[in-house]
Amino acid sequence: MAILKVIEVLANSNKGWEDAAKNAVEQASKTVKNIRSVYIKEQSATVTDGKLSDYRVNVKITFEVN
Known part of the structure; x- marks a missing residue:
């Protein structure tokens, strides 16, 4: 079992x-x-001068424990 x-x-x-x-x-x-x-x-972005300038993500990362 992992x-x-x-x-x-x-x-x-x-x-x-x-x-x-x-x-x-x-x-x-x-x-x-x-x-x-x-x-x-989640995804979000910042806007500078009416354009998307920085893309952001909130992620969940799953990994196996030894």
Whole structure:
């Protein structure tokens, strides 16, 4: 039986929400091993001069505990 743990991570990108999610997983994988999945809980963005300037995601990352 595998034991899984979930952490919540906030990440951002100036390219898009998909890139922000990739950044979340890449940063988490530096200290968390055995990542199995990512769930995008929320998306938001900031607006500068009438344009989207910073994309943000709140994700839940699931990983297996040894």
